[in-house]
Amino acid sequence: xxxxxxNKIVKLxxxxxxxxxxxxxxxxxxxxxKNMVDDGCANDTIPLPNVNGKILEMVLGWCKKHVDETVxxxxxxxxxxxxxxxxxxxxxxxxxxxxxxxxxxxxxxxxQRVADMIKGKKPEExxxxxxxxNDFTPEEEEEIRLENAWAFD
Amino acid sequence: MGQSxxxxxxxxxxxxxxxxxxxxxxxxxxxxxxxEEVVDAAEAEFLExxxxxxxxxxxxxxxxxxxxxxxxxxxxxxQCSLVCQRWLRVDGQNRHRLSLxxxxxxxxxxxxxxxxxxxxxKLALRCDRKSISINDDALELIxxxxxxxxxxxxxxxxxxxxxGVAEFAKNCKGLKKLSAGSCMxxxxxxxAILDHCTALEELSVKRLRGLxxxxxxxxxxxxxxxxxxxCLKELINGQCFGPLIIGSKKLRSLKLIxxxxxxxxxxxxxxxxxxxxxxxxxxxxxxxxxxxxxISNCSNMEILHILxxxxxxxxxxxxxxxxxxxxxxxxxxxxRTNRIGDEGLMAIAKQCPNLQELCLxxxxxxxxGLAPIAxxxxxxERLAVCGSAxxxxxxxxxxxTKCVALKKLCIKGCPISDAGVETLAWGCxxxxxxxxxxxxxxxxxxxxxxRERRGSLVVILDACESEPLDGSGxxxxxxxxxxxxxxxxxxxxxxxxxxxxxxxxxxxxLGFFAGRNFVACTFRRWSNNDDSFSGDL
Numbered sequence: 001x002x003x004x005x006x007n008k009i010v011k012l013x014x015x016x017x018x019x020x021x022x023x024x025x026x027x028x029x030x031x032x033x034k035n036m037v038d039d040g041c042a043n044d045t046i047p048l049p050n051v052n053g054k055i056l057e058m059v060l061g062w063c064k065k066h067v068d069e070t071v072x073x074x075x076x077x078x079x080x081x082x083x084x085x086x087x088x089x090x091x092x093x094x095x096x097x098x099x100x101x102x103x104x105x106x107x108x109x110x111x112q113r114v115a116d117m118i119k120g121k122k123p124e125e126x127x128x129x130x131x132x133x134n135d136f137t138p139e140e141e142e143e144i145r146l147e148n149a150w151a152f153d
Numbered sequence: 154m155g156q157s158x159x160x161x162x163x164x165x166x167x168x169x170x171x172x173x174x175x176x177x178x179x180x181x182x183x184x185x186x187x188x189e190e191v192v193d194a195a196e197a198e199f200l201e202x203x204x205x206x207x208x209x210x211x212x213x214x215x216x217x218x219x220x221x222x223x224x225x226x227x228x229x230x231x232q233c234s235l236v237c238q239r240w241l242r243v244d245g246q247n248r249h250r251l252s253l254x255x256x257x258x259x260x261x262x263x264x265x266x267x268x269x270x271x272x273x274x275k276l277a278l279r280c281d282r283k284s285i286s287i288n289d290d291a292l293e294l295i296x297x298x299x300x301x302x303x304x305x306x307x308x309x310x311x312x313x314x315x316x317g318v319a320e321f322a323k324n325c326k327g328l329k330k331l332s333a334g335s336c337m338x339x340x341x342x343x344x345a346i347l348d349h350c351t352a353l354e355e356l357s358v359k360r361l362r363g364l365x366x367x368x369x370x371x372x373x374x375x376x377x378x379x380x381x382x383x384c385l386k387e388l389i390n391g392q393c394f395g396p397l398i399i400g401s402k403k404l405r406s407l408k409l410i411x412x413x414x415x416x417x418x419x420x421x422x423x424x425x426x427x428x429x430x431x432x433x434x435x436x437x438x439x440x441x442x443x444x445x446x447x448i449s450n451c452s453n454m455e456i457l458h459i460l461x462x463x464x465x466x467x468x469x470x471x472x473x474x475x476x477x478x479x480x481x482x483x484x485x486x487x488x489r490t491n492r493i494g495d496e497g498l499m500a501i502a503k504q505c506p507n508l509q510e511l512c513l514x515x516x517x518x519x520x521x522g523l524a525p526i527a528x529x530x531x532x533x534e535r536l537a538v539c540g541s542a543x544x545x546x547x548x549x550x551x552x553x554t555k556c557v558a559l560k561k562l563c564i565k566g567c568p569i570s571d572a573g574v575e576t577l578a579w580g581c582x583x584x585x586x587x588x589x590x591x592x593x594x595x596x597x598x599x600x601x602x603x604r605e606r607r608g609s610l611v612v613i614l615d616a617c618e619s620e621p622l623d624g625s626g627x628x629x630x631x632x633x634x635x636x637x638x639x640x641x642x643x644x645x646x647x648x649x650x651x652x653x654x655x656x657x658x659x660x661x662x663l664g665f666f667a668g669r670n671f672v673a674c675t676f677r678r679w680s681n682n683d684d685s686f687s688g689d690l
Contacts (some may be wrong), residue, residue, distance in 0.1 A: 088209055099217050111217075115224035123235035130209045135238050144235055147266055150259050152252040152279070153228035 010037065011045040012060075018053035019045065022060055029063035031102035051097045055090065058083075059097050062106050084113045208237075219247035227252065245269040252277040255310050256284040260291045267298035274299075277306040286310040289317025296324035304330040311337050315363065319345035326350055332357040334386075339363020340371050340393055347374025347397065354379055356397075359386035366390050372397025384408040395419045399426050408434040420444035429453065436460040436486075445469030449476040455507075459493070460486040460514075470497035480505040487516035489540070498522030502529045510535040517543040520551050527555030534583075537563040546573030553580025563588040570594030578606040586611040 010027035012020045027042075028034035036042045048056060065071060065079055086094065095114065098107040118126055127134060136144070210218060222230055222244055234244045248270045253259065255278035259266075267273070276299060280286035292313055296302070302325045307313070315338045322328070328350040339361060346353065353376035358364075371394045380401040385391045391412035398407060399422045407423075407430055409416060416438050423430070424447030431453055435444075441464035448454070454477040459465050470493055474480070483501065487493050498518055501508065502525030509532050518541065526533065533556055538544050544567040552559070553576040560583050569592050577587060587603075587610060589595050600614040 092209055092213060095217060096213065099214070099220075107220075111220050112224050114221050115229075118221070118225060118233060119229055121229075121232060123232050126232065126236050130236075132208045132210065132237050132240075134236075136235070141235060143265075144241065147262055147269065148231045148234065150254050150262055150266065151227060151231060152254065152277075153226070153231070 010042050012056065013045050013047045014051055014053040014056045015049045016053050018056070020056060020060055022064065023067075025067050026060065026063045029066060029103055029105075030059075031104070033101065048101075050100055052093070055093045055097045058090075058094060059101060059103060059106065063103065066105065080109060084109060210240075215243050215246075218243045222247060241269075246272055249273060250275040252279065255280040255287045255291075255307075257287055257291075257312070259287060260294075263291060263294050263298070267295070271298075274302060275304040276302055278308070278310055279306075280309040280311070282309060286312045288312040289314055289320065292317045293320045293324070296321040300324055301327055303327060304332075306332045307334065307336055309335045311335070313338055313342075315339060315341035315345070318342035319349075322346045322349035326352070328353055330355040330357075333361060334359040336360075337362045339365070340368040343371045343394075344369070344374060347372055347376040349375070351375040352379050355382040355384075356380060357382075357384040357386075358388065358394075359384075361388060364388055364390050364393060368393045370396050373400025377401045378403065380404060382406040384410070385412050386410040388412045390414065392416070392419055395422065399423060402427060402429065404430060406430070406432040408432075408436075409438045409440075410434065410436040412438055415439040417441055417444040417447070421447040424448055424450035432456040434458040434460075435462055435465075438462065440465060442466055442469030442472070446472040449473045452476055453479055455479050455481040457482070458484040460484065461488040463488060463490045463492060466492040467494060467496040467500075471500035474500035474504040478504055479507055481507050482510040483508065484510075484512040484514075485516060486514040489515045491517060495519055495522030499525050502526045506530060506532070508533055512537040512539075513541065514539045515541075517541055518548075519543045520548055523548055524551050524555065527552055532558055534558055535561045537565075538567060539563075539565040541567050545569055546576070549573030550576040550580075553577050556581055558583055560585045562586070563590070564592060565590040567592055568594060571596055571599035574599045574603060577610075578603055584610055586613070588613045588615070590615040 008024040009021050010024050010033065012022070012027070012033075014020070024037060024042075028037055033042070033046070036046060051059070062083060065076065071079070084091075091110065091113065095107075095110045098110055117129055121129070123134075126132070213221075218240070222233060225233065227250075230244055230248065234241045249272055251270055251273045253266075253276070276295070278287065278292075278295075287310060289312070292310075305321075305325070305328060313336055318338050319342060322345045326349050328346070329352055331346060331350070331353065332355075334357075340363070342363070343358070343361075346356075366389065368390050373396055377397060377400045380397070381403050382405065383394065383398060383401070384406075385394060385408065387410070389412075391409065392414050395418075398404065398419060404427060416435075417440060420440065421443065428451045430448070430451040433448055433451070433454065433456070435458060437460065440462050445459070445465055446469060449472045454473070457473065457477070457480060459470070470485075474497070480501070483505075485493055485497075494516060495518055499522055502522075506529060508526070508530040511526065511530075511533060512535075514537075518538075523544075536552065536556065536559060544564065546569055549564070549569050550573060552562070559581045562577070562581070562584065565588075569589075571594065574589065574595055577584065584607070589600070589612075595614065597614055600612050604610065604612050
C-alpha cells in the first residue's frame with residue numbers, strides 16, 4: 001500500500017441513505033470493498049443498496065475492532081462472542097451482508113452461529129426455528145429417509 | 154464467497170431483480186430495505202409475516218445456505234435434507250464428502266443417490282464384516298456417476314475384484330488419494346490404478362488379501378511421477394511394491410507397518426535410487442541396521458519412526474544421525490530390547506540440532522544420552538518418555554534445567570517421584586502442558602502444587618490402571634484408524650519379548666495388535682495439532 005493511500009477515507013452509503021466514513025484499512029477487511037479500492041472505484045461514495053444502515057454499522061464496527069492494535073486477544077474474543085448475540089432478523093441480515101461484503105472472519109462466525117442453531121436437531125425442530133414449511137409428501141419424505149440410511153453419520 | 158447471483162428455491166411475491174448486484178431483496182425479516190414507494194406495504198407484510206411465520210432462510214442465497222451446511226457434520230446434514238425441498242437440493246448439490254454403507258443391497262439406491270449427491274469428490278465405501286459388500290457392477294456405476302472423484306476409501310469391500318477396480322480406474326482418472334483396506338483384490342488392481350490415475354498422490358493399502366506371494370510387481374506406472382505418499386500395512390507380500398517405492402521420484406513419505414518379510418533390500422534400493430524422502434515410518438517390520446544405513450542416504454529426512462524393530466541398534470541410529478541433519482521428529486520404540494540407548498541419543502544430540510519432537514518408548518536412556526539432547530537440541534518442543542526404568546528424578550531435573558524450548562512433556566510408567574515433578578516449577582520456561590501417567594511415585598498433591606506455582610501450565614496426572622485408548626485412535630489420522638487398542642496392562646507383558654521375539658512376531662497372524670502405546674498416540678495428537686498451528690511440513 002503506497003503512503004499516499006494510508007490515511008484515505010472510504011465513504012459508504014447504506015440502502016436507507018445513511019453514510020459512513022471509515023479509514024481504508026477498516027474498509028478493506030471486506031474483500032468486496034478491497035477490490036473496489038484496488039480497482040480505483042472507491043473515490044466517490046460507494047452505494048450499498050443491499051445493506052441497511054443498522055447492519056452496515058455493525059459490520060463496520062467489527063472491521064474497526066479488528067484493525068485496532070490496542071485491542072487484546074482476550075478483548076477481541078469477548079467482543080466476537082457478544083457480537084453474535086442478535087435476534088434472528090439481524091442475524092440473517094448480518095449473514096447476507098458479510099457474504100456480500102466478503103468479510104471472511106465475520107462470515108465464518110455468523111455461519112457457525114446459524115449452524116449451531118441446527119446442530120443436533122430433528123427436521124421438525126429445525127422447521128420451527130426457521131419458520132419453514134414442510135413441502136414434502138409423506139412418500140417423498142420416506143424416500144429421502146431410506147436414502148439417508150445408506151449414508152454414515 | 155462474495156457477491157452472488159442467487160437462485161432461490163421458493164419464489165415469493167417480492168422477487169425484485171433489478172438492483173446493481175443482482176441481489177434479491179425482500180422487505181420482511183431481512184436487512185434489505187425496499188424502495189420508498191412500497192414502505193407501507195412492507196410494514197404490513199412484516200406484521201403479517203410474523204403471524205404467518207415466513208421462512209427465515211428464504212432470502213439467503215443458496216451459496217450461504219450451502220456454507221452453513223459445511224459447518225455441519227453428516228448426521229446433521231441428513232436432518233437438514235428432510236427439512237424442505239430447497240434444503241434437500243442445496244445440501245445434495247453441495248455435498249463433497251460422502252460415506253456410504255457399501256453393502257450389496259445399496260445397488261438399487263445408487264442411481265438416485267448420485268443424482269442427489271452430484272458433487273461428491275471424496276467418497277468412502279465401508280462394508281462391515283457380516284455383510285456381503287458391493288460388487289464390481291456397483292463400483293462401475295459409482296465411477297460413472299462420480300467421474301471427478303479425487304479421493305476414494307474402501308473398507309471391507311470383499312466382493313470387488315481386480316477387474317472391477319481396473320474399470321473404476323479408467324473412469325476416475327483424476328483420483329488423488331486411494332485408501333484400500335481389507336479387500337480381496339491384488340496387484341493387478343494396483344497396477345490398473347497406477348496406470349490410469351496419473352495424478353495419484355497418496356496410496357494407502359492395508360490387508361489386501363489378493364497380494365499373495367505370487368503377486369506381480371507393482372509400479373512404477375504412470376502415477377509414479379505424482380505419487381508423494383505410500384503407506385503399507387499388514388501385507389504378506391508388501392515387497393511387491395518395491396518398483397513403485399523406488400520409481401516414485403516425488404515420494405516424500407513411506408510407511409511400512411507390520412508387513413511380513415525382510416525389507417532391507419527394498420530400503421537399500423531406496424537409499425540408492427530414491428533419496429528424496431522426508432518421512433519414514435517403520436513399525437514391526439524386519440529391518441536391520443543395513444536398512445537404517447541405507448535410508449540415511451535420504452539427507453532431507455525430517456521425520457523418522459523406528460517402532461519395535463529389534464534388529465535396529467545404536468549403530469544404525471548413529472548412521473541416520475550423521476547424515477540426516479534435518480531430522481525434526483524422532484520416535485523410537487525400543488521394545489525393551491536395549492538395542493538403542495544412550496549411544497544413539499548422543500549421536501542425535503550431536504548431529505540433529507533441528508530436533509523438535511522426541512518420543513522414547515521401551516528404552517532405557519540415562520542422563521548420558523538425555524543431557525546432550527537437552528543441551529544441544531535447542532528447538533526441542535515436545536518430549537515423551539514411556540516405560541523407561543532409568544528415567545528418574547535426576548533425569549527430570551536435567552530436562553527441566555536444560556530444555557529451554559520445551560512446550561509439552563509426557564512421562565509415563567517411569568520411576569519418577571514428587572521431587573522430579575517439583576523441578577518443573579522452575580525449569581522449562583516455555584512449558585505449556587505436562588502429562589504424568591502411571592508413575593506411582595507422583596502424588597496428586599505435588600501436581601496441585603505445580604498447578605498453583607505455574608498458573609498457565611496444564612498438568613495432567615493419570616494413575617489409572619487400564620486406559621481406554623480408542624478415544625485417541627480417532628484423532629490420530631487415516632492410517633491408524635480402525636485399530637483396536639488393548640489396555641495398557643498388555644504392554645507391560647511385552648517386556649518378555651526380547652531377542653527371540655522377532656520369530657514369534659512373524660509367526661502370529663497379522664491380527665496381532667498388542668502394543669500400540671498410548672504415549673505415542675498422545676504424541677501424534679499433539680504434533681498433529683502443532684503442525685496445523687505452525688504450518689510445518
